[in-house]
Amino acid sequence: MGGQPMFILSEDSERTHGQDAQSSNISAGKAVAESVRTTLGPRGMDKMLVSDSGDVVITNDGATILEQMDIEHPAAQMIVEVASTQEEEVGDGTTTASVLAGQLLGKAEDLLEDDVHPTTIVEGYHEASRMALEAIEAAGLTGDLDDDLLQQVAESSMTGKGTGDIDAGALAETVVGAIRQVETDDGVQRDNVTVRTQTGAGASATELVSGVISEEEPVHGNMPRSVTDADVAVLDCDLDLREANIDAEYNVTDVDQLNAALDAEEGELREYAEALKSAGVDAAFVTGDIEDRVASFLAKDGILAFESVDDDEAKRIARATGARTAGSVKDLEADDLGFAETVRVEKYADDELTFVEGGANAETVTVFARGGTEHVADELERALNDALDVVTASLDEGGVVPGAGATEIAIADHIRSEAASVDGRKQLAVEAFADAVDVIPRTLAENTGMDPIDALVDLRKRHDEEGVAGLISEEQSGRVGDPIEAGVIDPAAVKREAVESATEAATMIARIDDVISAN
Numbered sequence: 001m002g003g004q005p006m007f008i009l010s011e012d013s014e015r016t017h018g019q020d021a022q023s024s025n026i027s028a029g030k031a032v033a034e035s036v037r038t039t040l041g042p043r044g045m046d047k048m049l050v051s052d053s054g055d056v057v058i059t060n061d062g063a064t065i066l067e068q069m070d071i072e073h074p075a076a077q078m079i080v081e082v083a084s085t086q087e088e089e090v091g092d093g094t095t096t097a098s099v100l101a102g103q104l105l106g107k108a109e110d111l112l113e114d115d116v117h118p119t120t121i122v123e124g125y126h127e128a129s130r131m132a133l134e135a136i137e138a139a140g141l142t143g144d145l146d147d148d149l150l151q152q153v154a155e156s157s158m159t160g161k162g163t164g165d166i167d168a169g170a171l172a173e174t175v176v177g178a179i180r181q182v183e184t185d186d187g188v189q190r191d192n193v194t195v196r197t198q199t200g201a202g203a204s205a206t207e208l209v210s211g212v213i214s215e216e217e218p219v220h221g222n223m224p225r226s227v228t229d230a231d232v233a234v235l236d237c238d239l240d241l242r243e244a245n246i247d248a249e250y251n252v253t254d255v256d257q258l259n260a261a262l263d264a265e266e267g268e269l270r271e272y273a274e275a276l277k278s279a280g281v282d283a284a285f286v287t288g289d290i291e292d293r294v295a296s297f298l299a300k301d302g303i304l305a306f307e308s309v310d311d312d313e314a315k316r317i318a319r320a321t322g323a324r325t326a327g328s329v330k331d332l333e334a335d336d337l338g339f340a341e342t343v344r345v346e347k348y349a350d351d352e353l354t355f356v357e358g359g360a361n362a363e364t365v366t367v368f369a370r371g372g373t374e375h376v377a378d379e380l381e382r383a384l385n386d387a388l389d390v391v392t393a394s395l396d397e398g399g400v401v402p403g404a405g406a407t408e409i410a411i412a413d414h415i416r417s418e419a420a421s422v423d424g425r426k427q428l429a430v431e432a433f434a435d436a437v438d439v440i441p442r443t444l445a446e447n448t449g450m451d452p453i454d455a456l457v458d459l460r461k462r463h464d465e466e467g468v469a470g471l472i473s474e475e476q477s478g479r480v481g482d483p484i485e486a487g488v489i490d491p492a493a494v495k496r497e498a499v500e501s502a503t504e505a506a507t508m509i510a511r512i513d514d515v516i517s518a519n
Contacts, residue, residue, distance in 0.1 A: 099443060103437075110432070136401060141401065155171075217345070233283070237286070239289070285317050304345075441459055442456055450471070
């Protein structure tokens with residue numbers, strides 16, 4: 001090459017490789033995981049996230065925190081993806097998965113410093129992950145998932161998550177009631193459960209509504225505020241004057257012609273109201289606009305009508321009442337109408353909400369959550385959605401396991417007992433995985449106010465003696481006890497997903513030895 005340098009990358013590109021690249025990526029991943037670590041457990045702390053525009057979010061939900069943070073480092077983004085995947089798949093355990101991924105990276109960094117090859121670490125981690133899944137399977141509770149057990153699952157998920165002035169038990173009962181209503185022979189129809197929040201009352205006012213709650217308001221003030229035994233129509237059209245497809249001009253030469261034109265308009269608009277009345281409609285939800293005169297006619301006929309209904313909202317109402325969406329009033333037939341025991345409009349401060357209850361399809365339900373402030377209501381909504389997801393996961397995806405760190409203690413113990421059967425340096429990675437899993441009970445102890453080392457020793461001792469041991473949170477601190485007796489239960493699916501997603505993220509980051517970035 002004549003001694004001349006060869007430029008492969010542009011001058012604006014930056015390259016970090018070898019140990020520097022590994023250290024940078026691992027440090028970024030650990031930093032992100034550490035940012036949510038203090039939120040873990042029933043006594044975890046909240047984070048306040050403030051955007052550039054001044055919007056404030058107060059939460060201890062790991063996925064929400066990581067999504068709101070403005071993270072640019074690509075390796076750190078992988079930890080965010082761990083939380084997002086956990087949220088999408090099972091709905092809870094996002095903090096657990098993120099913290100575990102960060103700890104696996106920390107242990108991988110120690111192994112790299114001891115000259116263990118990254119591929120060896122990856123192979124060891126995957127072997128340990130398989131062992132962890134075996135331990136989760138062995139820790140599963142036998143027997144039917146009755147309502148009491150499912151309420152314990154929901155309550156464990158919500159404890160410490162902004163449940164306001166009520167203990168999580170009452171909310172858990174509401175959650176299980178909602179899931180039972182949408183449970184079918186094919187599994188839980190989770191999409192048929194919606195959470196709707198409204199400020200102005202404490203969490204104790206939260207209730208389960210057998211139907212749909214809409215933010216739509218009646219289109220006319222003289223319409224009835226409530227109709228019972230209602231035949232419901234869902235219309236995907238405008239109740240307004242038809243527009244011509246071509247540009248045309250009409251010359252009006254006398255008053256009679258003008259009156260005739262106005263009468264024709266009036267007649268067309270009146271036909272809409274008469275068609276709905278003759279069809280026996282008591283309540284109409286229209287995705288398009290309703291002309292003022294049509295609204296007046298409907299009000300005189302005692303029909304409760306709503307305009308500009310969102311498409312998704314219209315589908316929910318149709319699903320709840322058994323209605324079929326009609327493309328026009330002329331197409332409306334008796335078979336298209338749905339049924340609801342009650343369609344009523346309630347006023348909450350400056351807001352009005354419409355309740356469509358007791359529909360023909362009783363499987364559609366809404367959890368109507370109340371919060372004293374907007375921030376409390378938002379956090380309560382997140383907690384309820386997590387609880388609904390974990391109860392669904394328990395029923396659909398493989399049962400439940402002891403919570404309070406007990407399953408993690410069982411995982412670590414099983415991996416350590418099996419590590420001796422692994423040959424070569426890979427055994428070091430397997431043992432490091434077990435040490436990383438200990439971060440969950442250790443963090444729970446720290447957040448509860450206990451000494452983490454003493455708590456870990458006591459947990460291992462009790463696990464060896466009695467087979468199950470967890471950290472039970474109490475008013476002032478915590479204690480080592482039986483989480484099953486204390487009613488602290490988690491879905492097995494949450495544990496499996498946390499182990500798998502954390503392992504995948506940690507091994508992917510550990511294998512990277514070259515980072516090339518271009519402006």
